[in-house]
Amino acid sequence: MAKYILAFDQGTTSSRAIIFDKQGGQVAIAQKEFTQFYPKPGWVEHDANEIWSTQVGVAAEAILKAGLQVKDIEAIGITNQRETTVVWDKLTGEVVYNAIVWQDRRTADFCDELKELGHEPAIREKTGLVIDAYFSATKIRWILENVAGAKEKAEAGRLAFGTIDSWLIWKMTNGERHITDVTNASRTLLYNINTLSWDEELLLLFGIPASMLPEVKSSSEIVGETSNTLFATRIPIAGIAGDQQAALFGQMCTKPGMVKNTYGTGCFMLMNIGEQPILSNHKLVTTIAWKIGDQVHYALEGSIFIAGAVVQWLRDSLGIISSSAEVEALARKVKGSDGVYLVPAFAGLGAPHWNQHARGTMVGMTRGTTSAHIARAALESIAYQTLEVLKAMEADANMEIKELRVDGGATSNDLLMQFQADILGTQVVKPEVTEVTAIGAAYLAGLATGYWNSVQDIQQQWTISQSFAPDRELPTDDLIKGWHRAVGAAKAWA
Numbered sequence: 001m002a003k004y005i006l007a008f009d010q011g012t013t014s015s016r017a018i019i020f021d022k023q024g025g026q027v028a029i030a031q032k033e034f035t036q037f038y039p040k041p042g043w044v045e046h047d048a049n050e051i052w053s054t055q056v057g058v059a060a061e062a063i064l065k066a067g068l069q070v071k072d073i074e075a076i077g078i079t080n081q082r083e084t085t086v087v088w089d090k091l092t093g094e095v096v097y098n099a100i101v102w103q104d105r106r107t108a109d110f111c112d113e114l115k116e117l118g119h120e121p122a123i124r125e126k127t128g129l130v131i132d133a134y135f136s137a138t139k140i141r142w143i144l145e146n147v148a149g150a151k152e153k154a155e156a157g158r159l160a161f162g163t164i165d166s167w168l169i170w171k172m173t174n175g176e177r178h179i180t181d182v183t184n185a186s187r188t189l190l191y192n193i194n195t196l197s198w199d200e201e202l203l204l205l206f207g208i209p210a211s212m213l214p215e216v217k218s219s220s221e222i223v224g225e226t227s228n229t230l231f232a233t234r235i236p237i238a239g240i241a242g243d244q245q246a247a248l249f250g251q252m253c254t255k256p257g258m259v260k261n262t263y264g265t266g267c268f269m270l271m272n273i274g275e276q277p278i279l280s281n282h283k284l285v286t287t288i289a290w291k292i293g294d295q296v297h298y299a300l301e302g303s304i305f306i307a308g309a310v311v312q313w314l315r316d317s318l319g320i321i322s323s324s325a326e327v328e329a330l331a332r333k334v335k336g337s338d339g340v341y342l343v344p345a346f347a348g349l350g351a352p353h354w355n356q357h358a359r360g361t362m363v364g365m366t367r368g369t370t371s372a373h374i375a376r377a378a379l380e381s382i383a384y385q386t387l388e389v390l391k392a393m394e395a396d397a398n399m400e401i402k403e404l405r406v407d408g409g410a411t412s413n414d415l416l417m418q419f420q421a422d423i424l425g426t427q428v429v430k431p432e433v434t435e436v437t438a439i440g441a442a443y444l445a446g447l448a449t450g451y452w453n454s455v456q457d458i459q460q461q462w463t464i465s466q467s468f469a470p471d472r473e474l475p476t477d478d479l480i481k482g483w484h485r486a487v488g489a490a491k492a493w494a
Contacts, residue, residue, distance in 0.1 A: 003074040005446050006062065006235070007438040008055055010080040010164050011243065012101065012265050015054040017062040018438040019073075022451070024461035026435060028066035030058040037098060042105035042347070045098035048086045051164065052171050056230065070231040075222075076172075077239030077445030079246035079437050080164040082187045085139035087212070088167070089153065090160050093175055097147045099164070100139040103265075103305065103347050107138035108356045119205065126192045126199055128277055128286030130354050134303070136163060137189035137206045144207065157211040163187070165240050166214045172237060174227035180214040181240035182296065186288040191216070193277055193288055196296070218291040219245070220444040239445030243437050244268040245289050248299060250440030251405045251431065252462040254455055259393065259401050261386055262437070263410035265312075266350070267304035269389045271397060272297060282392035283352040292447065292455075300396055302351035302389030306344040308410050310378045313346070320371040328413045331379050333372040339364040341486035342377040349490070352392040361490040364482070382410065383420040384483040390424060403427045407436040414468075421468035423476055428468040433461070 004027060009016040015034065019027040032054040037045040063070060083102035088095045100106070111131045114120070120131050129135055140161050144151045153159050162170065163184045169177050185191040185198075190208065192199040198213055217223050219241045225234040241249065244262060248270045251260040256274035261267060270289070277286045277298045289299040306313075311324045321327050341363050343349075348356035362377070394401055404426055410416055411430050421428040433439050446452040 001072065003451065004066070004068060004072055005442040005451060006059060006073045006076050007442040008059065008076060008078045008168065009435070009438040009441065010051060010055055010078070010168060012081045012103070015051060015058050016438065017055070017058040018435055018442070019062050019066045019068070020439060020442045024433060024439060024458065026433070028062045029435070030061035030065060032058050044101040044104045046084065046101055048088070048095045048099045048167055051099065052168065055168060070233045070235065073235050074451050075236045075238040075445040075449045076226070077441030077443070078165050078168060078237065079241055079243050079441035080168070080184070082163060082184060082242035082244065083134060083136050084164050085136045085143070085161065086164065086167040087140065087143045087150065087159055087161050090158055096150050096159065097143050100142065102134055104139065105133045105347060105356060107133040107142050110138055110141070111356070123189065123202070124279060126194065126202065127189055128186065128193050128279065129189055130283065130285060131189070132354060133356060134350070135187060135189040137202070137208065140208050140212070141206045154209050154212055157209070159212050160214070161208070161212040162214055169224060169237060172226045172230055173224045174229055176227070177224040178214045179217050179223050181217050181219045182288045182291045183219055183242040183245040184240070185216045187242060193286065193298070218293070220290070220292045220448045222448055236449060238448035239441050239443070241290055241441055241444055244270055244301065245287070245299070246440030246444070247407055247437040248272065248289055248440070249443060250433070250436030250438070251407060252459055253405060254459070257397065257399060258405070259403070260405040260407065263307050263382065263406065263408035265307065265309045267307035267382060267386055269302045269386065269393065270299045271393050273300055273397065274298065278396065280392070280396045282395050283354055284389070284392050284396060285351070290444065292444070300393055302392060304385040304389065305347045305350045307382045307385070308408070309346070310342070310344040310381060311410070313344070314375060314378055320375065327375050327379065328415050330372050331376040331415055334370070334376055337377040337380055338369065338373050339482065340369055340373045340377040341482055342374065342381050343486050343490040344378070344381050345490045349487070351389050353487070353491070355491055355494060357494040358490045359493055361486065361493055363486050363489050379413065379416045380419060382416060383423050384480070386420060387423050387480065390426070401426060403429055405429050405431065407431065407434060417468045418471070421470045422474045423479065425470045425476070427470070429464055430466040432463045432465045
């Protein structure tokens with residue numbers, strides 16, 4: 001009987017499950033959105049139980065859609081929104097507070113305090129990260145400081161912390177396994193990427209008891225099985241990677257110097273830098289790309305907080321489009337943005353600025369500015385932000401990037417992809433398999449169980465569907481200068 005791999009793709013706005021066959025073909029997909037909570041400006045939360053129920057629901061739905069039974073699933077691979085923080089009671093399994101999402105800025109002032117106290121260099125040296133509200137440690141601390149009784153329970157060894165992968169595995173194994181993998185651990189501000197261990201000094205700095213932390217595993221190994229209460233047959237859980245690292249693997253960027261950019265809610269560019277961590281001099285972060293067997297690969301990463309979310313903003317807040325798909329047609333009504341720039345710093349600016357106080361800014365408008373110009377400026381903002389990260393990456397790695405492999409929802413927008421190639425002056429390449437995040441998790445799980453024999457084995461499955469070559473005639477220098485002035489305005493406003 002043919003067997004299949006089930007990928008859990010737990011994202012920021014929806015939970016998805018995708019079933020893949022041995023050729024890397026997509027057999028079935030199921031997806032369900034879940035509630036976003038915004039209790040105060042700059043705060044973003046999820047209900048961890050709703051994440052669990054939607055994720056297990058779509059898994060069952062995908063198996064049903066594929067006409068399969070649970071026994072046909074060889075293994076489960078998990079990929080997840082990173083940094084989002086869940087704290088729960090080990091005895092009851094009850095969550096003590098809503099999950100605090102990676103986009104949440106409530107700890108920005110505390111991060112500023114840590115920087116002023118001079119902690120940034122040591123933290124960067126150990127974790128590869130910058131001090132920012134984006135990462136998990138300050139979110140855990142906030143829960144311990146602000147939820148009644150949480151600190152006492154944590155000190156008594158009662159509470160568990162996990163990123164979303166840990167929470168899902170805890171639930172899947174009925175509380176038997178409290179684990180994470182190196183990629184997710186490397187996003188917490190608590191994990192030393194040189195020694196591959198939780199760092200005692202950092203735990204002390206953030207006031208987090210070690211007993212809360214999950215055990216750290218590699219990205220590709222059997223870490224447990226689903227409990228009988230979940231499915232009739234126990235399925236091995238065999239692959240775990242944070243969404244951006246899973247996408248890097250799914251894009252088969254397995255050699256140093258290879259780069260991918262994922263266009264989702266935010267934009268995330270990663271470059272494989274091989275088996276030694278390189279610390280960035282251009283405000284990028286260094287992260288663990290994956291660990292397979294004893295081999296660890298590292299990556300440079302630039303995080304852009306608002307990418308596809310700017311299109312949702314046009315739809316939900318401005319109402320100039322009624323669905324995200326309409327943005328391309330609207331933007332094509334004009335030849336360019338006519339000097340209008342939109343800097344979507346709705347949650348501050350990520351790499352390479354790391355300015356958590358900057359706010360969204362639109363400049364260059366005239367009486368003749370239309371909704372089409374605004375739509376165009378919104379799309380172009382995604383490409384300009386990507387350019388800034390790519391240039392920082394080239395400077396850090398001391399090499400010119402010849403090809404950018406792209407994935408994520410916005411890659412279906414040909415206008416954006418062409419403008420991206422133009423503004424970068426680089427080939428932009430889209431693969432046949434669009435679900436690279438999910439297939440990355442599937443590949444990691446399948447490698448652990450012997451479903452696929454080797455990385456070389458799966459390399460052949462990556463094929464190009466579309467390629468965008470840069471238009472050398474476009475006066476890109478002037479456009480880029482305008483963007484830099486607009487970013488200056490967003491920072492000045494802050």
